[in-house]
Amino acid sequence: MYLDLTESQQMLRAAAKEFLASACPLQVVREFEEDPETHRSRLWDHLVELGWTGLVIPEQYGGLGGSFSDLVVLLEETGRALLPGSFFSNTVLFSLPLLAFSSPGQNDHLLEQLVSGEVKGTLAISEPSGSYHFSDVETRVSPSENGFMLTGTKMFVTDALISDYFLLAAVDSSSKDNPLGMFLVNSDAPGMEITGLETFTNDGQARIKLDSVCIPASHSLTQVSSGEAVLSKTLEWASVAKCAEMLGCAQAILELVIAYTKQREQFGRPIGTFQAIQHYCANMATDLEGARIVTYRAAWKISTGTTSEMESSVAKSWVSSIASRLVYLAHQSFGAIGFTQDHDLQLFTRRLKAGEIMFGDEFFHNSKIADFLGL
Amino acid sequence: MYLDLTESQQMLRAAAKEFLASACPLQVVREFEEDPETHRSRLWDHLVELGWTGLVIPEQYGGLGGSFSDLVVLLEETGRALLPGSFFSNTVLFSLPLLAFSSPGQNDHLLEQLVSGEVKGTLAISEPSGSYHFSDVETRVSPSENGFMLTGTKMFVTDALISDYFLLAAVDSSSKDNPLGMFLVNSDAPGMEITGLETFTNDGQARIKLDSVCIPASHSLTQVSSGEAVLSKTLEWASVAKCAEMLGCAQAILELVIAYTKQREQFGRPIGTFQAIQHYCANMATDLEGARIVTYRAAWKISTGTTSEMESSVAKSWVSSIASRLVYLAHQSFGAIGFTQDHDLQLFTRRLKAGEIMFGDEFFHNSKIADFLGL
Amino acid sequence: MDFSFTPEEDRFRAEVRQFLSKELPSDWTFLEDEFADDHTRWQFVIEFKKKLAVKGWLTLSWPKEFGGVGASHLTQTIYNEELAYARAPGRDIFGTRMLGPVLMLYGTNDQQNQFLPPIASGEIQWCQGYSEPNSGSDLASVQLQAVDSGDHFILNGSKMWTSRAHVSDAIFLLARTNPSAPKHKGLSFLLCDLASSGISIEPIPNLAGMHYFNQVRFDDVKVPKGNLIGAKDEGWSVATALLDFERSGIEYSAEAAKTLEELTAFAKTEKRNGMLLSESESVRQSFASLYTQIEVSRLISYRIAWLQSTGAIPNKEASMGKLFGTELQQRIAVFGMQLLGLSGQLTSKSRWAPLEGLILKQYLLSFSTTIRGGTSEIQRNIIAQRGLGLPRK
């Protein structure tokens, strides 16, 4: 047992902190929300330079060959800094499954391009029903000349507008055993219509309409594993990665609250001396202590390649469940000032809430846990 | 709108308070738990004398003809005093349905005997499954010579050991339209085996085994209404009446907490000055404020004879939901002393918890509410 | 015990409801905090308020001698309930519920004649200037200076969290007229025209991006002495006097009930994993629990209104109503977001947003409900200390 970061992870964390403090202060986060284009390419170039785009990609493709735990260390810092842009979708939602489920040689070049930052990819699962249940995938796939043809609508696709590739779930209703397939789709393929969605985090989600989009046979990602396996692993990794981001974000919120309540005076004394405020902070800190350790445990399970689905759902269930109460306690501690657009708190509040919703909330993962428990 | 007790209800309350303070101090409650027989007949005679056994029974049978709201006023006081004995079962679980669902003349004499206190009755619905769902009634009824024959097992029958009659639910599986029947069964009928149950309130619940128990045809209580109607109304009244008892009990707990935290000192000041304790008390008081008004509203609906099922379920759902948190907050305020057998708090704690369970808890009534909401 | 309304009260409720359904656009999903976000919408709000004034409803509970209807607290509660349920504009709390009664109690005849009629007619929009940058829950720590200067006071300082100051005509405020007196003394209650020279208003947009709050700065602003309400240096008593305005908090349950109905409709049409949301047992439990809590909140409010109608002063109960009602709104907002899932992220600007983004707006606004108008902590302190008699120290 060793429940701390390794030395190299500590270095990774320190470097990330330093970089994010200089390249991504909260002012940049705000400006990115308003107008992503000002900062997008500068930030992206930085990430490529630091090697982040290749963090989890093996050295043979030019990457750093880091583990999932390394990724979690990094995401905790990007969550704390609210790093905008497509690092999460590109690395977690695209690079990881591509790496894990490509057949030998299938996507070597693409992996190299991901490391070099030339191309970006993301994941397209959910549809207008807004669900992560496999049974709710209605986008249809059918065989076509030299490959497949896809028709349907995807919703809530992160960073769709700037991605070159989508890892996309579709159903072949003629196949009884493995109806669910996962496909690589070019964003500029004929028949693709991509429309940005207005979300409360302005994080670049989009709707994709696919009208008889044709892709080559080599773009199926189910040559090694079934579509269900690809999708379920991808969602699992995404949910734990999201936990890491969320806990960085939540830690930042707690620190804001502590700093504020120490200095803000009401009735002649710092409000941090009031027992109600102290107990709010104690509750937040305790929730967070649990969030950190369940997330690390899930990440360690994934890193070691052991069965990890249960542990991942436990992590996302817990981290999601604490998010709602943590933001309320934080705002309650801040009073009116925390409710303003000018205050930094709301930047974190909105993203933490969005994190709760993404890749399955508490109830979604509790259902999975109940299944695992044999109920 | 008039949201206070009527003058006669205030007199009833004052009289009840005075009587209970002298006849039923907590020492009597304790002794009754250990050995009911010491006080049972004395307490019962008092109630008869005060007219309580006839409170809800019309004057034509010798009763006082009070309303359901009057009953609620009284039950709030008996709940506050933790009055032991069979007043609740006899009045709420037996007299009320007998009165409402007897055909003209069917049970006139029995009603008179209930007023005079000569006989006592109670309700027998639940079975080993411990459920209030009609579908879980498995006791069978079949036609027999001059009447019916009953076989099955009833559980959690309040005051069964001292009751003369049971209002008992049984199923005639040969009847498709109205399989559920409600029957009057004598406690000394051949084939009845009554065994006391050890419960955490020592409140005299029992198990009844019926082995081919024969009753006359006149003992069916479904000549006016269907068995489902009788049972559903009876359970509804029971749940609102239980709310009244519970809110008296909860009010007593809050008053104990306030008195204690005002005088108990720790760290050189009364613990009632700590914000945590103050907020616990505020939460309890607010929960109780709601409990009182939803209970009164349900009682008023029942008194006026309007549709009341939804309001009754709302009352029992709410009062049940606050019970658990209220007892924890109370014990947390008291610290170790409240956890002892010698302290009065535990007398209230156990009964409030039992009340939460009886006649449907929060989840049971929420299911009914969801049905009413058309979900 | 009688929970029923009189036939007149029922008729009045029906009349208000009918009026609202006629006068409000059927697609009205705006919330009070965004009425003033948009010029066209604010004009509609003002016109709507004037229509309410024409009906006499704006001053429903004002005594007849001040031009009101002299309606009972219960009638006023019914009115407030219906307007809140319809999310209708025109509930002029600052003018009709706060300043009006203050003027009736402390104003001179001249002041009453000057200021009350424009409130009653809906012509003048008032806002409230109590909070300041350094005073949140600690209201008495006012620092805005009002210096006596012959026939007027000169104001310097600033007010914070001034709701709708940017669309208001005038502000009533607390200013420090005696800096050497103790905290609660030396304050005066003043009325100030927002068009006065030296006033600047800065928006404080909230986290939902709505412009509702403002900071109002006073730089040598002259306020005529005739605008002093009550005695000089006794503004604290004027501002905190127990005023007999309706304070049932019926809005909390009314707004919540409306939202729950909308969510119910959503759950009955939306499928997930092949099943209607409304068929999910835990969704059903949540709906039932929230419905129950709304009923509790509504009945607590009715009781407050009824107590007021008997002449009682339900302080503890009003704090309970506020505490319970606002925390309930948060629970509904959280449930609504959970029910909507990924779609809950969509703002009202998105054409795919369910319920036109209403739930998201309510969720974001829910952070402020337990803070503004007295934080939940203050309410709990009041209940414990003033209501239950727990010791302060």
Added chain:
Amino acid sequence: MDFSFTPEEDRFRAEVRQFLSKELPSDWTFLEDEFADDHTRWQFVIEFKKKLAVKGWLTLSWPKEFGGVGASHLTQTIYNEELAYARAPGRDIFGTRMLGPVLMLYGTNDQQNQFLPPIASGEIQWCQGYSEPNSGSDLASVQLQAVDSGDHFILNGSKMWTSRAHVSDAIFLLARTNPSAPKHKGLSFLLCDLASSGISIEPIPNLAGMHYFNQVRFDDVKVPKGNLIGAKDEGWSVATALLDFERSGIEYSAEAAKTLEELTAFAKTEKRNGMLLSESESVRQSFASLYTQIEVSRLISYRIAWLQSTGAIPNKEASMGKLFGTELQQRIAVFGMQLLGLSGQLTSKSRWAPLEGLILKQYLLSFSTTIRGGTSEIQRNIIAQRGLGLPRK
């Protein structure tokens, strides 16, 4: 990051588990608070403790020079986890985890030689005398007087909430040896034979009817000076010194996990309304949520143990573990009672009680878990003030 145990640790866990399943009756559903309720059962407990002593497990974490195994914190945590999961008797916290380390740190050689071996062998049962009738969370307000009288002290006063005093041989306690010194000064740490003349022990049965707590009265009780541990008047430091005993709180999650498994089995066999309880979606959600919380609690405890194994002093974390673990036990108890429904009322005496009345016992005992060993309020204060640096005043 490495959450795995070493092969030796895994082997040790298997060995403990096997031992427990062999040595404990298969129908063992007793809880720690009722071990001493019944003479026969208590004899079994004592015998069991001696068996653990023979294995060397009683003093697993004691250094070898004091006759212990010198096992790591993690090994001790594994041991504690398995014993708690099995609800096994013999976890002698007072002797092995509290007094033992105190003696190692503050005892003279003679005292160590005299008192440590009988703890290690399980022969002597110690109890703890800190709390008094007027001191709950305020531990330093000790009033028991110890007057210096030549070669001994004379004790007068009483101790309260003394767990298992009625079956113990001796008590370690704090007594006031200098009444004129400030609250935290003037206390001394003494060892006292419970068979001493002048001692009377009164049971304080708890609300579940179990006899665990006692009040111990001292009426001119003589304690030899050789039983003073550490310096006179410095008992507070002795009692509160940061001792290096295992404080992971692993028991909370271990006990909870066992209960949840038993409830799962119940839900999978019990039907209501024609459906297995385990098929109900809200029951499933509750199980999953509680399972998640148990995992959180367990991992928090592992982290505390691991921090200790690195030599760190996890104060804040230990408070979090206690706070979270005990509140979790309450949530499980409430859920268990809900799941059992009417049957939950049946006590262990009833032949119809599901799980032999275990859930009811746990529910009733759950009221004390957030109070004893430092209330939840004290834990939150510690986390906020010592852990997060919020100001005291």
